Amino acid sequence: MAVMTYREALNLALREEMHRDPRVFLIGEEIGLYDGAYKVTQGLLKEFGERRVVDTPICESGFTGVAVGAAMLGLRPVVEMMTFNFSILALDQIVNSAAKLYYMSGGQYSVPMVIRGPGGPAHQLAAQHSQSMEVYFYHVPGLKVVRPSTPRDAKGLLKSAIRDDNPVIFIEAETLYGIKGEVPDDPEFTIPLGKAEIRREGTDVTVFAYMGMMYRALEVAEELAKEGISCEVVDPRTLRPMDIETMIGSVRKTHRAVVVEAGAGFAGMGSEIAAFVTENAFDDLDAPVERITGANAPMPYAKNLEQAKTPSKEKIIATIRRVCSA
Amino acid sequence: MAQTKTITPATKIDADLARRLLSQMLLSRRFEEKAAEMYALGKIGGFLHLYIGQEAVGVGATSVLRADDYAISAYREHGHCLAKGSDPRRVMAELFGRRDGLSKGKGGSMHLFDKSKNFLGGHAIVGAHLPIAAGAAFAIKYQGGDQVVLCYFGDGAVPQGEFHESLNLAALWKLPVIYICENNRYAMGTAIHRALAQTEIWRYAETYGIAGEAVDGMDVLAVREVVARAVERARREQAPSLLEARTYRFRGHSMRDPSAAVYRTKEEVGREKERDPIKLFRERCLKGGVLTEAEIRTLEKEVNDLVDEAVAFADASPEPPLEWLTAEVYKE
Numbered sequence: 104m105a106v107m108t109y110r111e112a113l114n115l116a117l118r119e120e121m122h123r124d125p126r127v128f129l130i131g132e133e134i135g136l137y138d139g140a141y142k143v144t145q146g147l148l149k150e151f152g153e154r155r156v157v158d159t160p161i162c163e164s165g166f167t168g169v170a171v172g173a174a175m176l177g178l179r180p181v182v183e184m185m186t187f188n189f190s191i192l193a194l195d196q197i198v199n200s201a202a203k204l205y206y207m208s209g210g211q212y213s214v215p216m217v218i219r220g221p222g223g224p225a226h227q228l229a230a231q232h233s234q235s236m237e238v239y240f241y242h243v244p245g246l247k248v249v250r251p252s253t254p255r256d257a258k259g260l261l262k263s264a265i266r267d268d269n270p271v272i273f274i275e276a277e278t279l280y281g282i283k284g285e286v287p288d289d290p291e292f293t294i295p296l297g298k299a300e301i302r303r304e305g306t307d308v309t310v311f312a313y314m315g316m317m318y319r320a321l322e323v324a325e326e327l328a329k330e331g332i333s334c335e336v337v338d339p340r341t342l343r344p345m346d347i348e349t350m351i352g353s354v355r356k357t358h359r360a361v362v363v364e365a366g367a368g369f370a371g372m373g374s375e376i377a378a379f380v381t382e383n384a385f386d387d388l389d390a391p392v393e394r395i396t397g398a399n400a401p402m403p404y405a406k407n408l409e410q411a412k413t414p415s416k417e418k419i420i421a422t423i424r425r426v427c428s429a
Numbered sequence: 430m431a432q433t434k435t436i437t438p439a440t441k442i443d444a445d446l447a448r449r450l451l452s453q454m455l456l457s458r459r460f461e462e463k464a465a466e467m468y469a470l471g472k473i474g475g476f477l478h479l480y481i482g483q484e485a486v487g488v489g490a491t492s493v494l495r496a497d498d499y500a501i502s503a504y505r506e507h508g509h510c511l512a513k514g515s516d517p518r519r520v521m522a523e524l525f526g527r528r529d530g531l532s533k534g535k536g537g538s539m540h541l542f543d544k545s546k547n548f549l550g551g552h553a554i555v556g557a558h559l560p561i562a563a564g565a566a567f568a569i570k571y572q573g574g575d576q577v578v579l580c581y582f583g584d585g586a587v588p589q590g591e592f593h594e595s596l597n598l599a600a601l602w603k604l605p606v607i608y609i610c611e612n613n614r615y616a617m618g619t620a621i622h623r624a625l626a627q628t629e630i631w632r633y634a635e636t637y638g639i640a641g642e643a644v645d646g647m648d649v650l651a652v653r654e655v656v657a658r659a660v661e662r663a664r665r666e667q668a669p670s671l672l673e674a675r676t677y678r679f680r681g682h683s684m685r686d687p688s689a690a691v692y693r694t695k696e697e698v699g700r701e702k703e704r705d706p707i708k709l710f711r712e713r714c715l716k717g718g719v720l721t722e723a724e725i726r727t728l729e730k731e732v733n734d735l736v737d738e739a740v741a742f743a744d745a746s747p748e749p750p751l752e753w754l755t756a757e758v759y760k761e
């Protein structure tokens with residue numbers, strides 16, 4: 104077990120998979136010579152050369168389409184979106200090509216590719232560079248969507264994503280690249296897609312959260328423990344396919360559920376979780392499922408407004424107290 | 430850079446080749462005439478975009494490919510798919526939405542795929558398959574192969590960003606791909622001069638520093654010659670090309686636009702039909718003494734039988750089972 108940053112864990116996953124499988128190659132903006140806008144691909148051009156680390160001009164739709172075509176012929180592209188904000192320029196290639204080809208070719212052409220890069224709220228980058236993009240993808244049959252919260256998950260899930268035969272959307276977080284954690288050295292260590300993780304066990308309420316909100320939920324759980332409220336924090340890790348079994352299992356135990364999400368709430372992940380918890384475990388619930396979401400507004404630049412945009416600790420605490428007193 | 434080519438062959442055409450080209454153009458034509466009938470009978474649904482009038486492009490271009498070369502197209506692709514060698518019975522079954530269709534009935538007319546023939550599909554978002562073609566060529570190069578990718582698209586894709594992104598990437602990375610625009614002068618009801626600042630489509634090649642040629646798309650031999658040169662460039666030098674085949678669709682944009690009266694005149698359509706690629710080639714073969722009337726009648730009979738068989742096969746094929754609705758969304 105080595106201690107490394109989230110960024111290093113991703114880099115290691117890429118390196119290991121590139122060594123393991125010559126069909127794996129990286130493609131995206133500034134990933135080679137520049138070493139990656141966020142340095143996730145640092146050193147890989149030097150190690151693997153231009154054939155396998157392909158710098159592209161700025162044309163998200165074009166190079167994502169190139170990856171789709173390459174995947175149809177059996178390669179395993181890993182596309183970097185400099186940030187996921189730019190992925191919507193490639194949304195047609197992702198939704199109409201990558202996600203559909205296997206189905207509409209009657210199973211003839213699969214598209215084994217990963218599209219990865221940072222997404223979610225960042226620090227004072229304003230509306231166009233700071234937003235939760237997963238909603239655009241997890242609605243789409245044919246796509247898998249991953250949001251890895253820890254260095255260990257970053258490595259294990261990225262490796263599984265690369266080995267998966269389907270298009271996988273893998274959204275990291277700028278704000279997490281620097282965090283450190285233990286990561287298994289074993290090159291065969293992977294974490295299967297579609298498995299949630301119980302980050303903290305508890306008995307009174309299940310709190311669903313991922314990425315930055317997961318860490319906030321853990322802090323909240325620590326504080327609420329002092330007043331005798333025991334929170335179970337569950338991180339879905341893969342948003343599609345979602346590990347409904349583990350998530351429902353937790354609610355059956357705690358009888359209460361709260362979802363914390365950074366994105367704007369309307370038709371967000373919280374809506375989906377609230378729906379399936381209600382559908383599957385209504386009789387187990389002692390209180391309605393509550394959602395604590397980002398404000399329904401674009402991300403503002405001003406520091407104070409930015410802070411107010413995502414669910415605060417205070418708000419999460421107040422909501423959980425209310426849910427637990429029901 | 431070359432201009433439009435019209436070739437009056439001085440040398441005699443090889444009879445076997447003539448038979449092959451004529452029979453493939455006839456197959457595409459009869460197949461679609463039959464498909465139109467089946468559409469009217471309600472056996473085929475959705476959109477159905479007929480290639481009638483443009484057959485010389487797909488047949489001429491495919492005739493200079495190797496079997497292991499790739500082809501990819503938009504949604505007006507029945508002719509491209511048949512020319513690449515797909516079984517007409519399975520193509521018709523796909524149009525019927527039946528389980529023996531190429532895509533198991535899940536793709537339909539606009540999404541024909543045939544992996545066994547390296548036919549990379551049938552794509553219905555205008556412009557989207559151009560980068561995919563570049564990606565296939567990228568994979569060939571990555572794997573050290575010497576195949577090429579032939580990518581058909583309409584004049585309607587030229588104003589799209591992905592056309593320009595793809596030409597830029599293909600030129601920048603020297604990819605073995607041939608972009609062949611079938612300029613039939615209309616994107617639905619929009620004539621090219623209402624869509625493009627530069628209507629000489631082959632000239633966009635200059636911008637990207639690649640070879641560009643225009644060709645009479647009603648002349649199957651001219652198409653053959655121009656595409657053969659491009660294939661050579663792609664195979665030997667991994668240099669992409671942009672070709673413009675000037676052609677015309679005789680039918681409406683789709684079966685839902687049968688009259689096509691608003692945006693073009695009857696006179697124009699009538700004039701263009703004079704240059705029917707099948708008629709032109711047939712006459713040339715007869716005049717040159719390459720094929721006899723009797724031989725051509727035999728070809729026609731063979732093709733008609735094939736198409737009848739395709740319809741019978743499609744009609745007899747069962748509907749896809751309901752379990753297929755949610756099958757193969759993901760590869761397990």
Ligand SMILES: Cc1ncc(C[n+]2csc(CCOP(=O)(O)OP(=O)(O)O)c2C)c(N)n1
Nearest residue numbers: 505553554555583584585586613615616617
């Ligand atoms: C991105 C996109 N926009 C609009 C359409 C609707 N549409 C379908 S075909 C077509 C015209 C395309 O014309 P062209 O590329 O010249 O091909 P042709 O039909 O002449 O073969 C349009 C606008 C579409 N399928 N995709």
Ligand SMILES: [Mg+2]
Nearest residue numbers: 583584615616
């Ligand atoms: Mg057109």
